[in-house]
Amino acid sequence: MAKQPENNRVDKTLRKLSLEKEAPKGVFVLLAVLFVFSIFLTSSISRSEATAVIFGIPFEIKSFTGISSMLGNICLICLAMLYRKTGYLTALALILLQFPLMFINIFIRSNYGNIPGLFNNILIILAITFIYFGNRKIQAYQNHIREQAVTDRLTGLPNRFACSELMQDLLKRSERFAIVSVDLNDFKSINDTMGHETGDHVLKAVADRWMSLANSLKTGTVDFVARSTGDEFLIIISGYGSLDDIERTITDYKTDLERKITIDDCDYYLSACFGYAVCPEDSDVIDNLFTFSDAALHETKKKGSGSRVMRFTPDVFSTEVSLEIERKIRSALTDNKILCHLQPQYDMDHHLRGFEALARLKDDNGKFISPADFIPVAEKTGLVDRIDMRVFELAVQFIGNVTAETGADITMSVNVSVRHLMKNNFIDDIRRVLRNYNVSPSIIEIEITESIMIDSADNALQRIDELKQLGFKVAIDDFGTGYSSLSYLNSFPTDMLKIDKSFIDNMSLNESSKQYVAMIISIGHTLDLKVISEGVESDDQVNVLKSIGCDYIQGYVWGKPMPLEEANRLVASRK
Ligand code: C2E
Ligand code: MG
Ligand code: MG
Numbered sequence: 424m425a426k427q428p429e430n431n432r433v434d435k436t437l438r439k440l441s442l443e444k445e446a447p448k449g450v451f452v453l454l455a456v457l458f459v460f461s462i463f464l465t466s467s468i469s470r471s472e473a474t475a476v477i478f479g480i481p482f483e484i485k486s487f488t489g490i491s492s493m494l495g496n497i498c499l500i501c502l503a504m505l506y507r508k509t510g511y512l513t514a515l516a517l518i519l520l521q522f523p524l525m526f527i528n529i530f531i532r533s534n535y536g537n538i539p540g541l542f543n544n545i546l547i548i549l550a551i552t553f554i555y556f557g558n559r560k561i562q563a564y565q566n567h568i569r570e571q572a573v574t575d576r577l578t579g580l581p582n583r584f585a586c587s588e589l590m591q592d593l594l595k596r597s598e599r600f601a602i603v604s605v606d607l608n609d610f611k612s613i614n615d616t617m618g619h620e621t622g623d624h625v626l627k628a629v630a631d632r633w634m635s636l637a638n639s640l641k642t643g644t645v646d647f648v649a650r651s652t653g654d655e656f657l658i659i660i661s662g663y664g665s666l667d668d669i670e671r672t673i674t675d676y677k678t679d680l681e682r683k684i685t686i687d688d689c690d691y692y693l694s695a696c697f698g699y700a701v702c703p704e705d706s707d708v709i710d711n712l713f714t715f716s717d718a719a720l721h722e723t724k725k726k727g728s729g730s731r732v733m734r735f736t737p738d739v740f741s742t743e744v745s746l747e748i749e750r751k752i753r754s755a756l757t758d759n760k761i762l763c764h765l766q767p768q769y770d771m772d773h774h775l776r777g778f779e780a781l782a783r784l785k786d787d788n789g790k791f792i793s794p795a796d797f798i799p800v801a802e803k804t805g806l807v808d809r810i811d812m813r814v815f816e817l818a819v820q821f822i823g824n825v826t827a828e829t830g831a832d833i834t835m836s837v838n839v840s841v842r843h844l845m846k847n848n849f850i851d852d853i854r855r856v857l858r859n860y861n862v863s864p865s866i867i868e869i870e871i872t873e874s875i876m877i878d879s880a881d882n883a884l885q886r887i888d889e890l891k892q893l894g895f896k897v898a899i900d901d902f903g904t905g906y907s908s909l910s911y912l913n914s915f916p917t918d919m920l921k922i923d924k925s926f927i928d929n930m931s932l933n934e935s936s937k938q939y940v941a942m943i944i945s946i947g948h949t950l951d952l953k954v955i956s957e958g959v960e961s962d963d964q965v966n967v968l969k970s971i972g973c974d975y976i977q978g979y980v981w982g983k984p985m986p987l988e989e990a991n992r993l994v995a996s997r998k
Pocket of ligand 1: 840
């Protein structure tokens with residue numbers, strides 16, 4: 424019942440925005456009061472015969488009349504300037520109210536001292552009238568610009584900017600709403616086959632249809648339809664009772680769209696995908712709501728043709744994030760911007776054993792994206808081989824140079840993904856890089872995660888054999904996380920076990936975790952393997968690891984991953 428005025432409010436919201444920029448009401452009252460005060464002040468000091476002494480100079484109080492009447496004039500001008508029509512009419516009324524008294528004084532009481540005041544008032548009326556009409560012109564122009572800024576030229580619907588203003592208004596009043604992103608299916612084919620002019624007519628027809636549906640209030644909710652870009656529309660739905668009402672309203676728009684549209688005697692049957700997010704349930708930040716509803720829309724589109732409705736879920740968003748990361752990886756690979764940082768590894772006497780090469784990818788704002796975020800995406804999209812190769816090349820180049828310069832006897836560990844390891848040209852690729860930089864495989868350690876042994880043990884075994892025959896060292900990374908069986912471990916010709924950080928973290932928490940690490944070390948030694956602990960952060964952990972016979976340490980306690988130049992200085996200054 425109360426929906427009609429609600430709906431009008433949607434349009435008014437957009438118009439009233441410029442009015443909101445008006446000066447506060449309190450200032451209006453203050454100006455009016457100040458004006459009335461200046462009138463009384465002017466009239467009382469104009470009659471005063473007293474003299475005031477300022478800085479030793481005597482002044483007749485009367486001579487201050489000009490100042491107080493100027494104060495009044497300024498108040499009136501401010502009213503007309505700041506408060507448009509209301510201010511102008513108030514200022515006019517305040518001046519005109521003085522006229523009867525002035526006429527009585529001049530024409531009946533023959534008090535000609537009021538004549539300058541009369542002229543002053545006439546001039547002020549002219550001044551505020553000029554200001555008012557000047558303001559009106561500017562106002563009309565501003566309205567026109569504003570109208571254009573919030574309206575889509577082609578369809579006459581409000582645009583995305585208008586939507587965000589409406590959403591801000593709803594948020595301010597703590598009203599619940601849903602933002603729906605809509606994309607017409609196969610609209611491109613109408614443009615391609617029938618031409619852009621027809622395409623434009625179709626978009627207009629959709630806009631008109633949806634606009635009348637929104638205005639009819641048949642959906643039972645308060646809807647606001649806008650065009651975003653191309654064949655994308657937005658609908659803001661508010662005034663609903665339960666979340667189910669949102670989907671019901673969207674279905675109404677879907678059904679309305681699917682009715683035949685006839686243009687120039689040609690019939691068109693349209694459908695669309697709808698993705699939506701709800702405020703405040705999904706987010707109460709406008710940018711996020713747009714991103715979430717767009718993400719839900721793209722997720723539905725990915726599922727193929729046909730019309731579908733989908734609400735945002737965090738899973739959808741992670742797909743979007745993945746796409747964004749994939750884009751960043753691709754552009755970093757093209758622009759050679761994948762970097763490599765080196766984290767030092769030490770023996771228990773704090774002598775440098777070597778480094779682990781870790782891939783680094785910078786965000787557009789210069790911050791590093793964590794490998795924990797981009798390596799899984801690279802694995803999924805098949806880009807990880809290229810990252811591995813880039814890091815491998817940088818690491819090999821580094822160790823080639825640094826060993827030639829300093830004669831240091833150090834090892835370079837590199838991470839290799841399962842995907843890359845299993846590729847036919849993997850061995851050829853890495854041998855080519857070693858040849859280019861004249862580096863022996865014996866100082867390169869290939870890190871393979873424990874999960875390989877479980878998922879693809881036989882294939883991996885063959886590859887690891889090949890690597891060993893070529894003279895590479897092999898380490899099993901993140902050991903302890905994959906529950907590999909001892910028999911597998913025994914059959915893999917590896918050189919090193921890397922105990923995962925999670926076990927090192929737990930060591931200080933309880934005795935059994937410490938015993939667990941001690942057991943891994945002793946298994947490693949039984950199988951004639953060296954053992955390195957990863958993620959060692961404190962001296963206490965170092966001491967415990969020493970006491971249980973660990974061979975090497977890699978962790979923030981003795982060195983974080985660092986850029987190549989820093990690693991170079993570290994090698995040069997090694998003990
Ligand atoms: P990872 O191979 O186990 O590498 C060790 C990770 O532990 C690194 O994280 C390192 O910065 C971190 N780390 C080392 N010491 C400490 C410590 O004391 N405290 C803490 N909090 N962290 C420590 P990062 O660089 O974020 O790499 C994460 C994972 O991403 C690596 O785990 C590896 O699996 C993968 N990765 C990194 N670079 C590459 C690459 O070039 N290729 C492939 N395939 N994977 C890579
Ligand atoms: Mg590693
Ligand atoms: Mg690890």
